[in-house]
Amino acid sequence: MLVEYTSLPETAKVWIYPSNRKFYDSEIDGIHQKIKAFLESWKADDATFQVSYQLLYNRFIVLFADGSNTALSNTDIDTSVQFILQLQQEHEVELLDRMNVCFKQGEFVQYKELKDFKKLLKNRAVTGKSIVFDNLVTTKEEFENYWEVPISESWYGRFLK
Secondary structure (H helix, E strand, C coil): CECCHHHCCCCCEEEEEECCCCCCHHHHHHHHHHHHHHHHHCCCCCCCCEEEEEEECCCEEEEEEECCCCCCCHHHHHHHHHHHHHHHHHHCCCCCCCCEEEEEECCEEEEEEHHHHHHHHHCCCCCCCCEEECCCCCEHHHHHHHCEEEHHHCHHHHHHC
């Protein structure tokens, strides 16, 4: 069942899919519709299963699922990944590459390969105070507290040396 994000518990699972480019304004409404349709059908036979999503910075698709009453099976997770792969193909974007880094430069969100990000750090184009997105957080609580953090406070901080 699709619910408001705020109604989900802190323990809700989260999956973050960063796009390698900002979604165009002309794509946003369609993406919202596709995500809602998917989430409304995902485990629709389970009335206790609650899900929500956010589309942030026109770049991040964030899915939330409360599995406290019902565990998510590998098949359930595979179904969500298949949906993301379909979006990826339809919009010609990369959503599943975890070896890239998203960070803020001013008001803009940048998306770089890890090797290029390390060069930016070495050249001090970004610093320990720069905001990075940790797309590996796994719960709503982690998302709210540790998704957008200074590089020095994230696991990326090890590259500051």
